[in-house]
Amino acid sequence: MKVAVFSDVQANLPAMEEALAHIDAWGPDMVVMAGDLVNRGPDSLGCLMLFDQRRRASGWLPVNGNHEVWVLRCGVEPPVSVGERDIRRFTDFAWRQVAEHADLLRDWPDHLCLHPPGAAAWLHVTHGTMAGNRDGITPNTSDESLAGKLPEGVALFVSGHTHRPHQRRTQDMDVVNVGSVGSPFDGDPRGSYGQFTWQGGRWHSRIVRFAYDRARAERDFEDSGFLDEGGPLAHLIFREWRDARLLMGGWRRQYERLVYAGEIGLQDSIDRYLRAVEG
Structure with a gap:
């Protein structure tokens, strides 16, 4: 039995197309998309429609990510402040792309469990952890903190979510973060996904890294309107993609609350944050 799991496409269609080409060449029995297919990138609609095509034609399975939840929420809840309006502009951009097909994002499960025929060696797929789809695992996450x-x-x-591929063994199970197809945060701009094979009475795990047409992806950021319409955070997201490193997390910890409260403007907060990060 062969299972492919990919995650965190983040609306990067060229990366997704290359990931699918790799998966097709490997020929798995089942494919799971582990969340964050949309948002934070230029082509949420293209990625959603491509996945839905595979879902209908080949039985591919989705898992809910935090960005699917957020996009659908932004579709029904208007911003309550100027700060929130500015912060969510890139997500409102994604919503406008997918609004007519939003039902394709609804009712995805938070968890999937499957096992090979004749064996109870369960494979559990979720976006984050059992603590929620915003709780992720990185190489720096301690075994002790994963208790419960x-x-x-x-x-x-x-799992996925953190955009950092990682493997370990803890609590009598293999734990694999498949990383990100569209926007890795480990300094390696290549996308990644996971291959899992049931053989010899156990699961064998492999994280695959692949290159894709990043020049085309950069053009998509520019030509789609994402950078123009998505506001200042869209430019920070683009830098994350370009440099393959997380920037948003640090900005959120320092400035998100202040922007929501109207104590500082969004652009000013990002300028200050980048000056501090870049020394």
Whole structure:
């Protein structure tokens, strides 16, 4: 039995197309998309329609990510302040792209469990951990901090969210973060996904890295209107993609609350943050 799991496409269609080409060449029995297919990138609609095509034609399975939840929420809840309006401009851009097809994003499960025929070696896929789809695993996450955040009775736990591919063994199970197809944060701009094979009475895990047409992806950021319409945070997201490193997390910890409260403007907060980060 062969299972492919990919995650965090983040509306990057060229990266997704290359990931799918790799997956097709490998020929898995099942494919799971582990969340954050849309948002934070230029082509949420293109990625959604491509995935839905595979879902209908080949039975590919989705898992809810925090960005699917956020996009759908922004579609029904207007911003309550100027700060929130500015912060969510890039997500409102994604919503406008997918609004007519939003039903394709609804009712995705938060978790999927499957097992090979004749064996109870469960493979559990979710976007983050059992603590929620915003709670992720990185190489710096300690085993102790994962207590209570992993399911019981499984052989293999697979997640995404943090955009950092990672493998370990803890709590009597293999734990694999498949990383990000569209925007890695580990300094390597290549996309990644996971290949999982049931063989010899156990799961074998492999993280695959792949190059794709980044020049085309950069043009998509510019030509789609994402950078113009998505506001200052769209430019920070673009820098994350370009440099393959997380920037948004640090900005959020320092400035998001202040922008929501109207104590500082969004652009000013980003300028200050980048000056501090870049020394």
